[in-house]
Amino acid sequence: MFNLRTRDQIRRVETGKSTSNTTNGNGSTSQFGFSSMDGERQPLLGHQATTTLHAEPGFWRHLLFSAKSSPGTNSPNPFVRWPAQVWNVTKITLFSSWINLLLVFVPLGIVAGELKWGAPWVFTLNFFAIIPLAAVLSFATEEIAGRLGETLGGLVNATFGNAVELIVSIVALRAGEIEVVQSSMIGSILSNLLLVLGMCFFLGGIYNMRGQDGHGHEQSFSTATAQTTCSLMTLASASMILPAALYGVLSQAEEDNKQASILVLSRGTSIILLFLYCLYLYFALRTHQKLFEPEVSQVSDSDTGEEEHEPLLGPWAAALVLVVTTLVISVCADHMVDSIDALVATGKISKTFIGLILIPIVGNAAEHVTACVVAIKDKMDLAMGVAIGSSIQIALLVTPALVMLGWAIGQPMTLHFETFETVAFALSVLVVTYTVQDGKSNYLEGAMLLGLYIIIALAFWVSPTGALGKV
Template sequence: MNGSSNGDRLTQSAVNIKTRDHIRRVETGKFSNPPNGNGSTSGHYSSLDEMDGERRPLLGHHNLASTLHAEPGFWRHLLVNPQSSPGVDSPNPFVKWPARAWNVTKVTLFSSWINLLLVFVPLGIVAGRQEWSAPWVFSLNFFAIIPLAAVLSFATEEIASRLGETLGGLVNATFGNAVELIVSIVALRAGEIEVVQASMLGSILSNLLLVLGMCFLLGGIYNMRSADGHGMEQSFSQGTAQTTCSLMALASASMILPAALYGVLNQADEDHKTESILVLSRGTSIVLLLLYVLYLFFALRTHKKLFEPEAQSAASTEEEHEPLLGPWSAGLVLVVTTIIISVCADYMVDSIDALVATGKISKTFIGLILIPIVGNAAEHVTACVVAVKDKMDLAMGVAIGSSIQIALLVTPALVMLGWAIGQPMTLHFETFETVAFALSVLVVTYTVQDGKSNYLEGAMLLGLYFIIALAFWASPTDALGKALGMLPGQ
């Protein structure tokens, strides 16, 4: 009898230990089903077992509220998990919508290390509203737009990844250079045509020389030798390079012809030369826009195989990108970021005249060198990273593809926008700028026509970019402005 009693106590003690152990595991979020009286588990809490752990702390089940506490990883999940947040699937709308808003914000903030610079956004806006000195307003908003450009690029990729190849390509083509377009629209409305033209040319040169040169240099250094120790070159699609270089040569011609016509009319002392240049520029812009649409149809539909061979084999080794944001969330991020960029760009452009008045920097240098850095920082990093991984087709697509967008889409679109709002935006660039662009296209064409690259070719492209940048830095502040001042409003 005594032995039976001791056995019952031992059995009950074992059950209590298992029950306490189960409660402890429930408190730490590591439970499956509660034990029954026989020490086994039942299906009574099977629904809780299937419930996502991120919802448990916020839903507050009353039958467990007095016993259970939030799992120790709740705050880490809430604050630093870059892919999800507690409560996003809650049936309670007062929990679900704030949780989803926070999750979208968190995922966006953690999308790139460049977002650390977002601290400059409120500083730049405050500096603009409080009318601080021009160097401070320009510098703070300059650094504010860099992470905003990265956020814009992230949101664009999230949307494009859900739309398929064709529509995704169109979205990337539309928003790939959105920052330059926003800054240029703000400057165009303010009558800063010299800044607009310089920023367009600077974006093209930045992608053709700086980005492509860095890709060739870093990719060539990291992939310098083959497995047997011999020097090797990186390869990319030769057909893609030839097609894009032909389009860039066409863009170069569209800049040379207005400059040549103006020179002829100037020597003839033609009174209506301004109108002639405007007519030529606007007609040329329409042709370039039509050619860009035809190029998209050619590359994305009828002849896309010409642009895929090496890119497809390289992409096959990459893990497929899983979108972290829904289409509506990514669209909201896109809209909000565009609005903030417009505000920062407005303050930055308004400070340019006062900054140039100090005599330390010219408008052309600001547009040619500084503004392209703002808009292309995220793309520069992306192109260099894929080049180091020996995926040169992807790097070429970022660098030269972006140049084509600027030359055949953004610049002609700005000419047409200037026509609509009464600003005399033309394709007549200053002679020095036109020569620099034509020489750059020529050098890049000779460099990529064989479909191979190495670090020496990258150093050559970088060298040419720094020579051009030095030439614009060394030019007097108002020299190029006077050359462009021959047209009204320039």
Template sequence: MDSSALDPSSLTRPTVNIKTRDLLRRETTKFPSQPNGDGNGNGTGNGNGNGSSAAQYSSLDAMDPEQRPLLERHVPTNLHPDPGFWRHLLIHTQSTPGTNSPNPFVRWPARVWNVTKVTLFSSWINLLLVFVPLGIFAGRHEWSAPWVFSLNFFAIIPLAAVLSFATEEIASRLGETLGGLVNATFGNAVELIVSIVALRAGEIEVVQASMLGSILSNLLLVLGMCFLLGGIYNMRDNDGNGTEQSFSQGTAQTTGSLMALASASMILPAALYGVLDQADEDNKQASILVLSRGTAIVLLSLYVLYLYFALRTHKKLFEPETQSISASTIGGDEEEHEPLLGPWSAGLVLVVTTLVISVCADHMVESIDALVATGKISKTFIGLILIPIVGNAAEHVTACVVAIKGKMDLAMGVAIGSSIQIALLVTPALVMLGWAIGQPMTLHFETFETVAFALSVLVTTYTVQDGKSNYLEGAMLLGLYMIIALAFWASPTDALGGK
């Protein structure tokens, strides 16, 4: 017999192969307490079995290349079993068969389906997308106003979530500064789309109420829920003592000052309208239009300056140390999100979703007059309470989740940051758009709406100025929101129509 047949190096190859398979089986079945060795493991168990799993896999990389193909075929069957063609095609969210095909007639449909699949599985709230075709069908076939309004109302909620998902996918690839600008632009896109449709239809009262309702919803409802849930879930420390959640005091003071400015921009037109009692109605409206349009230009300029202040020169004030620490300790799921869509795919989702939202919003706005004619609900309540729920549903959930995790700076950014966007960007932009299309959109809100907004800003500023929050403060903000909603619900349908 040839002596090379008994060479020890020729005997080690099958022994290592069998042992490696045993190690992989133990790792797959997750029995860490199972002993690593029997008779064969005593010689090599100290190097492989007693080490970490990382050491085990590093030993695989160092093996003879002739063995690695066999091992690599063996590993995926245990750790990542083949999902099957139909499961891979319909459910698998990481890839789709045919996306890398050289045939363009296979590759492009597969990529489009992959983008659709990733978007549909981005949130559980997308189950409500079934209302989209129902709402459009009801609007096209002129169903009764309550049905058209309700179906399109529920259809816009998941569309808003999809729009938020596409915006985050784009912003995560553009860097901090440009990504923040994209979020600022598309953060309230749903409210903007619905308001543009209503403004073109001449529903100025609905537009004003929806803008005010979005601000109140973020200041009182969202921020109140964040304080309440965050305070309950983080009520006590390890010693059993009551604790408060903290956030950047500088950010709270800056945003509070901007909201006070927005409140003044609403109070001044109402005060001027009250002073001009002796003038006729046409002259009063002309004066209010001049004041509103000039104020809108000032507010838009201040918003651009605020973005430059927050994203460029003083961004450290808006990135407190507590936020970075919590992101690293908790895991930073929101901050370390890995984009699932490319920029072109996310942009396509953004455009398609915007078009569908505009169609649903058009049907919903057209049904408002017939719905109000029933005498069961007012335009002000629709714009103040219902429409903000449509546009802010996804942001509400996000803010509450991060507040429960103790990331109050992120929750504050979602709640108060969105209010600033509405007050200093969206509302003035609608005034300028109304000027361009011939609609008399002004900053002169009804007196009761102005008082409710001013009181909400005052209470919120007092609540956040110390940089701390607890569940009692959250309950206070929620209580004020319920009182305001109840006041508008109890008011007669035509009581708030006049200025």
């Protein structure tokens, strides 16, 4: 979890200076911003636009390619205004990220699933379809959070920050694919801790290798944030080690009794983890907020020449995008999960590798790019907020929530993971803790984290389905 201020800073880093004035087709300048709107007359989009649809010079360019507004969104004619507003919401959403080019896979993936194409085709097409949908979901979440203030915005980000992984996992849990759910949870944490953080350290270290004096330069970030988040990750690691240890100790008990004991332990532990996550939110957003603020030297607007980002979508428009995108992700995830058994039956890939490596890539693709961009710009506090913050969400919020959901729907989801997954997770947390505890990073540390991730991925790639047991 990273708070609203971090989201705003990341958006400003990605987009550059926020534009408050936009030129319309006839050469005049219109003001776009929420501060200029009267609350009673605020349109769906939250900003003003031209009120006519005359084909003045530049009209079609404004209509088709402007990423800020569209003509007609403020027209008094409802038959002009509402289609224009729907088109504008669609256009702004499509132009929010270059990853949205992959949206072409969405209809292909749905068609492949409905027509029962081969399992490799169904899985692959829906795999690539969910990547841009995750980026759209992240964009809509940021737009809503930008209007709610810091505390509520932070809670929205915490809820929807890993929504794709949650949706895919819920679909898999309902289908009884508990092995896939558990692997995807561990995989999401490892992906953020090792792959994303490693890429941030590596790329940031390469691009900022030399200081002003010409000597080797290390990037820095807040040690207080790193220590707090690593302590929480160590707690999450312990919560997964203890069920495995208890299962091994209960060697004399019958299998059913052992499973019942693990279920009780997992559900009780999940309640405690959810409480600790809520306490962490209160700690980070209210009582000790300054500990989680990036260093002033890294994000000062006077140094970067950047202005505060204003949301492009109004709250209702962003909420509509959020709901529609969530529904489409659910459809694509359903088709992708249904194809897993047939794909595994081919013998070319294991369930564990799908959950541990492939599914996390789907959900975290947009945030991976974001973290690397801000790391290259020497804003490591923001990059750390993306990587480790998302890991905390998965470990303390999403995974316990899935255990409780499994309890509610009759699926025996527990915190007893495969032994090798648990060991890999614990070792990864240990390595990351040693890497970040000094508050500095360089490309060598990034290469180390990437190397460990590749080793773990290779180990799961060569492990056949069902070969990794729970002891």
